[in-house]
Amino acid sequence: AQSVTQLGSHVSVSEGALVLLRCNYSSSVPPYLFWYVQYPNQGLQLLLKYTTGATLVKGINGFEAEFKKSETSFHLTKPSAHMSDAAEYFCAVRRGNSGGSNYKLTFGKGTLLTVNP
């Protein structure tokens, strides 16, 4: 079984400050990890993903995340928050091997990011 824990259902930062959204996962096999962003009244958009290779992954809109196997973490960061970053962010995990139900995504409960002027 696999699971995702997002620490903090609501994170508030000032414009220009560092954004750090935390994600820890559990998986019995090497995972594929994803961050999605959801703007109000919209569907989910992929921010970035980790599958194999480099553990520091860069995504859209200046976000990046680092896969740390020893800490079972995949935290999302952005050096300087912008007002347009205000949204809900979801971390998700998928089994990283072939066969069976490897394509099923398990989502965390989400973190709502507020950016204050």
Next chain:
Amino acid sequence: NAGVTQTPKFQVLKTGQSMTLQCAQDMNHEYMSWYRQDPGMGLRLIHYSVGAGITDQGEVPNGYNVSRSTTEDFPLRLLSAAPSQTSVYFCASSSSRKAGNQPQHFGDGTRLSIL
């Protein structure tokens, strides 16, 4: 390229009514899935399909049926709507069921209220 299209965008039903939420994708994706999103619960998988004619249950399948007669379409049926099914429903698709590294593409959602 429209991606994943969900209809309707909004719907209000009375308890006991039935309805079908439509989902279509034009990317020739093999894998399609339905999620429901509830406040503080994240997204929970209802049903999924790995190709035409193949469906399986997800985490919260009770009260919902699906079918996959074509690659493009994956409708979700509520047989007898209950207030507990008030939620936002998302359809998603992805390519290559042999490799889990492909991201899922999401529709814009259907906001369903059951009175």
